[in-house]
Structure formats: structure tokens, C-alpha cells
Amino acid sequence: MSQRVYIFDTTLRDGEQVPGCQLTTEEKVVVAKELERLGVDIIEAGFPVSSPGDFRSVVEIAKAVSKPTVCALSRAKLDDIDAAGEALKHAKHGRIHTGIGSSDIHIRNKFNSTRNQILEQAISAVKHARNYVDDVEFYAEDAGRADLDFLCRLTEAVIRAGATVVNIPDTTGYCLPDEYGRKIKYIYDNVPNVDKATISIHCHNDLGLATANSLAGIMNGARQVEVTMNGIGERAGNTSLEEVVMALKVHKELGYETGIDTTRLFPVSNLVSQMMRMPVQANKAIVGRNAFAHSSGIHQDGFLKHAENYEIINPHDVGVPKSSIILTARSGRHALKHRLELLGYRYDKPTLDGIYKRFLDLADVKKEVNDKDLMELVR
Ligand code: KIV
């Protein structure tokens, strides 16, 4: 029996914080509906106290979707929590996500506070949030650099105060996968009431390790993972939804499942990229332009013999229409012959050898040879 991992999407909150990625309320509703169709379990819709526009977006998203839980962010401040609670009034399933810094670096430099004061503030924030909703998530900001025993005390205290989910974020993308995995395990082993809440993971990609860290968190017991489409987010971004979901799907032997309809990944990735004016890098895993494109001769030959030789995912499974073979100076005869046949041209070997020589001359100057070039070449 597979274990269910809950997908918490924060594209519209942590993702939307990126300069230039801001969306109108109407655009956010469009994205939220697509996320619902994709099958995410929780949509973090915004940070209501931050602006009237963000407040309105949370209200409208709460009205527009029915299946996923709609979550609103707040700091551990009563006014923030009131705004989040108010914005979620129309949500079928509403969650307040409140929290505060947990590392000594944050406690000292950001809050000018002490561990004990942070504990008190966390407890009263969770209790206050419970006046609005039954589902309260607490985030221990910068948990990646926090003292582990303090993190356990904080986790135990907020669960006792009524938190249903505790988020252990690697806010600065500092941790290594082993280290982050051990942190999650330590919390499971040392917080006596841990089974009363879901442990959530939220990783940033400053060292390019967000996906690896999230998988380590899941393998050590976390059952909610916080992600964004295309990995957009502060600085180097957040964990990519599509990467975690496909890693769990490809590695069935790990025994985890999500509720994501993976055939919607590519269309939703495109929608988010276009609406947020944030291009997806060509070699981005799963959804990048080159994720299913084969360009070197050895790979093209192997792929044409059997797709499984060079593809671990069927492109249809993620909504990509088909794999592609890019004809460049690195391509071999097999790829050229295949492309020509798709265009309706069949040649005997000596003729194909002649065309191949001329193809290489052209590819050396053109970098990528397209169908129009090929037709001119054979004419
Ligand atoms: O990275 C982080 O710590 C956050 C929290 C607000 C959850 O985004």
C-alpha cells in the first residue's frame, strides 16, 4: 500500500513574491482553478494582511475552488491572523499558515527576541488562529539552521496549542539532503505528540538542492511537501512541484503517491510561465523545452531503436505532446533518415550518404537544421 504525500502548492504566495511575477486577482483565480484541476491538495492563495489586493485574491480563490484546502499566510501577529481568518470566510476548507523564526540567527537578528519569547508568541498565534479555522499550519521559519532541540520544543508546543500541520522550512536553502532528512527524523523521534500533526517540508533552492532535500524529508516521514510550479520563488526558487511529483511516480518502489494528474503538468507549467512572465529554462527537468529533446547522434540512434534507452518518462505522462529529435552537426545518419522519412523522403544508402555530407556542412553553419532546410537540401 502506497503512502499518500500531500501537495501544498505555494505558486500564488511564495512564487508570486518574485519581482515581476505579480498577478491580478483574476489571473490568480485562473491559476488556482488549474491547480485544482491538476489535483493539488492545498493552495496557498496569498498573504492577506500584506495588501488589499492580496486579501481580495484569497477571498476570490476561496470562492472559486472547492476541492483543495485554501490556505492564507500570516506572521505570528494577531492582526495578520485576523486578516487571514477574515479572507478565508468563504473557503470550503480553510487553513491559516502562521509562524515565526526558529533559528537563533532569526531570533536574534530579525526579532531581537529570545527562544522563550518566540515559544510564547508561537503558542498564542496558533491558539488565536484556531478561533477562525480548525486547520492551522505553523511554520518554524529558518528551521534549516535552527537548533534541533529548540525546534522539537517549538513543534511540541504548537501541536499542543492546536497546530494540525507543522512546517519545517529550509528558508535559506542551506541544508544538504542527508542533514535535512535527519532533521525530520529527529523531530519524529523526539517530539512526543508528533503523531497528532502532519510534518510538512518547504525547501528553497539556493544550493540547487530543493528537490533532493524535499525527497529526503519525505523519506524520513514528512507527509506534506510545499512546492511551486516550475520552482519559481524567492531568490533561486522553491522546490518544483513537477520534479517531486515525477520523482515519486518514477520511483514507485519507494511506495509514495500523490493526487496529481501528471498529464496536466506541462500545460500548467506553460500557463504559469506565461502569466508570470517567467520563462522556463530550456533544460529544466520535466517541463523544459529540451526535457524530451534528443540532440547527439549516439542518443538519437539509441532513442530511435527504443525510447526507453534514453527516456525514463513517457512525455505523454506529463502532457508533453511528443519527444523530439533536434538535427544538429552532432546528429547521425539514423536521425537524418528518420526525419526525412517523416517528411516523406526515402533514399537508398549511397544517396543518403551524399545527403548526410551536405547536411553536416549546413549544420556546421546553421546550428539547428529544421524541416524547411531539409527540404531545400534534398531538392
Ligand atoms: O521559506 C519560508 O520559510 C517561507 C515561510 C513563510 C513558510 O516561505
Ligand code: ZN
Ligand atoms: Zn518559502
